[in-house]
Amino acid sequence: MxxxxxxxxxxxxxxxxxxxxxxxxxxxxxxxxxxxxxxxxxxxxxxxxxxxxxxxxxxxxxxxxxxxxxxxxxxxxxxxxxxxxxxxxxxxxxxxxxxxxxxxxxxxxxxxxxxxxxxxxxxxxxxxxxxxxxxxxxxxNGPASEFNILEGLWNARVTSHVPLRDVARLITREAVVNGLVLADGAMREAGFARPRIAVAGLNPHAGDGGNFGREEIDVIAPAVEEAKARGIAADGPFPSDTVFLRARAGAFDAVLTMYHDQGQIAMKLMGFDRGVTMLGGxxxxxxxxxxxxxxxxxxxxxxxxxxxxxxxxxxxxxxxxxxxxxxx
CATH class of the missing domain: 3.40.718.10 (Isopropylmalate Dehydrogenase)
Incomplete structure (x- = not known):
């Protein structure tokens, strides 16, 4: 209780x-x-x-x-x-x-x-x-995280309950890979055979080719490639303002976001009275x-x-x- x-x-x-x-x-x-x-x-x-x-x-x-x-x-x-x-x-x-x-x-x-x-x-x-x-x-024994789940759609995060000013320095290649590994494992335990995970960018328009930041180029994209090499069905980074539209339409089973509200706002708008939080790891x-x-x-x-x-x-x-x- x-x-x-x-x-x-x-x-x-x-x-x-x-x-x-x-x-x-x-x-x-x-x-x-x-x-x-x-x-x-x-x-x-x-x-x-x-x-x-x-x-x-x-x-x-x-x-x-x-x-x-x-x-x-x-x-x-x-x-x-x-x-x-x-x-x-x-x-x-x-x-x-x-x-x-x-x-x-x-x-x-x-x-x-x-x-x-x-x-x-x-x-x-x-x-x-x-x-x-x-x-x-x-x-x-390893990374732990909070997942938000709305029916068949999952949201995982790289950072969670931290001040927004600290997020960028916490977005490392290791952290993104850990987030993908943790999400993949938790979703398999929940019944997904091979979950398809979209990865959101950190910056507006996923950095716009480096115009609005280089985290997507220097950190997030290499992490996605490393996760793919480990057998995880990851893709991205995608602009965070449209990736949930694609996921909701069925293109992905989950979205890995870089910080708390980047995913929470989208998930709660889609189903505040039906959403579930799972603590994994x-x-x-x-x-x-x-x-x-x-x-x-x-x-x-x-x-x-x-x-x-x-x-x-x-x-x-x-x-x-x-x-x-x-x-x-």
């Missing part, structure tokens, strides 16, 4: 009532039963769950999702729509418990309803973003809706389940694939 002051509790309550999600995977949820009950009341649903204090106590019967009640937050102490240390501590504790449960081999994927980073930093000052927290909890895939905690509509019962459903469905798909491979 994510931030209790936003729409996360009602989204989780709705998700636990979806028959297709309940059938797609064995769901084990970490949170507080009282917060879930509050979310269910807002959403107007009544999830059927098996409540336990410890996941080891989960019943063998897999007909109902398991809810691990950590008993760590009274929803009466939280004001909807407001950042608080208590809300951040709730989300951090749930995230950590879920990650450790999966890292111990009990789950093949982790999904969460939206967090509020400001609240989480109040409770856990070193919390920069989900990638830094995952690195703390799980470690990473770790031993465990982690997924969440691409939207935030929506404090402005918290408690109104109008939160759209679309992106949460999509995140849970993709998590279940990857989990099933991992479980099948582990079982031989």
């Amino acid at each position: 994510g931030d209790p002051a936003g729409i996360s509790p009602e989204l989780m309550a709705k998700a636990l009532c979806l028959d297709d999600l309940r059938q797609a995977a064995r769901l084990v949820v970490f949170g507080d039963r009282r917060v879930l009950a509050a979310g269910a009341a807002v959403a107007g649903v009544s999830p059927e769950i098996a409540v336990v204090a410890d996941p080891a106590e989960a019943p063998a019967d897999e007909s109902r999702p398991v809810f691990v009640d950590l008993g760590h937050l009274d929803p009466a102490t939280i004001r909807l729509g407001e950042v608080s240390r208590e809300g951040g501590a709730f989300a951090v504790a749930n995230f950590r418990a879920a990650l450790r449960y999966a890292a111990a081999g009990h789950a093949q994927a982790v999904a969460f309803t939206p967090f509020n980073k400001a609240a989480m930093r109040l409770a856990h000052p070193s919390y920069e973003d989900e990638i830094t927290f995952l690195t703390e909890e799980l470690g990473a 770790f031993a465990i895939p982690v997924l969440t809706p691409a939207h935030g905690t929506a404090y402005d509509i918290a408690g109104k019962g109008i939160a759209n389940i679309g992106a949460t459903r999509a995140a849970f469905e993709l998590a279940a798909k990857i989990a099933r694939k991992r479980l099948k491979e582990a079982q031989g």
